[in-house]
Amino acid sequence: MGNILIISENDAILSRYKNLLNNQNIHVSSCCTETSIYDSLEVEPADIVIIDEKIEHPDICSIVKKIKSSFENIQILLIKKDETIDENLSKYINGYLFDSFSDDILQSTISVLLKNKQTADSLSEKNKALSGSLYRLNVLYNTSSHFAGTLDTKKLIEYMIEGLDKSLSFDLTCTISCGSDNEPVLIINSLYDISEELINALKFRSVLHYKSLFEGTKQPFEVDDTDLKVIKIIKNPNNKFTFSIFQYDNMFAPIDLGDNFFGCIEIFKEKPFTTDDATYFQTIVQQVSLPLKSAGLYEKLKKLERIKSEFISIVSHELRTPLTPIKNAISILASGQCGEMSEKAKVFIDMAKRNVDDLTNITNDILDMNKIEADMMNFNYSSMNIHSVIENVKNSYDLEAKKQGINLSTQEQDNLPEIYADSHRLGQVLKNLVSNAIKFTPEGKSVTIKSELKNAESIDKNSYFEKDLKALNGDYVVVSVIDQGIGIKSDDIPKAFDKFTQLENSLSRKVGGTGLGLPIAKRLIKAQHGAIWCDSEENKGSSFYVAIPVHNGSDKNS
């Protein structure tokens, strides 16, 4: 068993070797010019090449090198013309023969080399299989990490198909799945272009496959081959597949999510699949099911989030509607327009009024937060003076401050430039800060609203809000609300603007409220290209700062 090529011009040698080897089930061919050597090896790969050193060629070494490098594991024997041995040549050949060798020695040398060749071949094959498996493992690993990195159903399917393509190099694959909007889609990834008729046939086939998974039990989604959406991805549109694709080898697998089937996939390949291919196919398709399940849950969650937001909006609106007449009725009664009330009655009317106001603020806060989070808050920007806003805020809280024995004052730098902001929203933020300051400040102390012009560079550094302050650039009007209240623990300062944080030391628990005031303030100011931050010393007081950009003349309505 084996193929041997003898390169010699010597008839005696040729006939000797032919006679010797032909009866051993070994095929012997011969040639004598250089080009014919490579041609003959190309057509009939040899296990052993025997070269006669006496052939007329200036550089036998180059021939040997070329044969060795072009044909894997090939064994080369040299028939020597004398006893000298060329060191360089001996690196490439597997053995020497001499005319003086007996037939037995020649035969045994050749059979040893044949065995060598067989061993080397089987080793190479195992190596190839090993590197093939390594490659697939690598693809599997990459595909898995892709799977882990996304919660997008469409992307997961894409990654699965990509992984299959890299490792199985299929010709065509059909994936039927329930799309993101609950509409089934058929994704066809094909090496070559496919005709409408072929698409229809593939549709029909996929739907049958998919339906067969359920055997009469209820399908998660209705699918019909006539109105099935198709996404076609063609690698090479210059060529076309015909119906003969159905004669290709194929494999089919359901995408199983455990409690139901997400879809199914079929792949076609001209060359038959191996059992390894089948295992690999199953593995990848199984791998995608877990992330697909998470993706499904994630989508449900997002939908719920939307519904929640809508629900909150409706509820708070419905709550506010009856609040208006309640407020009105109370205020008419309190005004005495319906006749004087007893002192006792006034106490209770006052109680009702306070609580209605609280309820109003809470519903406003929830509605604002909800709007901000849904990105539906609209701003009416205009160039304006901070003075009117601050005066308005001060007027709103003068009475309250007086009641609590707190000195509420303003300090305004002269000739402040105009700012560019939404006066209503800015007022809302300042009101929130001032109302907090009053709540936290004990009797006899003071709350100050200070406003001054500052450049981003000259704003005092604040280690808690470094990031927010770094983003500032240019001139700002900075409004500070400074109280002499209980202050905030240094650990809590960075959390002051977080959602639903009720600082341990804060009065909001005692005073009530949603804890949404400051987070809303932060978002409102950020949206107006400003910054809000605070500083505090426990038991000495807190300062809250709001920086609003100075109007630069152009309308940057965003």
Added chain:
Amino acid sequence: MKKILIVDDEQDIVESLKFVLENCDYTCYCAYNGEDGLKLAREIVPDLMILDVMMPRINGYKISRLLKFDQKYKNIPILMVTARSQEEDKLIGEETGANEYITKPFDLDEVVATVQKYLEPEKVK
């Protein structure tokens, strides 16, 4: 006496506004939907209007636009009462021409002060 037209589909709100404004010596006319409101506005030509946004058939924004872009009525001050709901946000789209916006739930004192600002500016100052 100055005439005020109140248009709101919530009777309770109309009633409380009417009570307070009549106590301030204004004459109040009331309508409970957009169609009647628009008809009444054209008929009596009030000195000021308080207009709710969300109403069946013709919403407040539309009424405001129809009046504000009409030579005959464009000088009537309009106080728009909004609930700041998402449906309202969808409606707004273009300029409404309203002079003031009052957010529900509003303070009656605030409404009275705003009305006086337009009808008796000398009194406010």
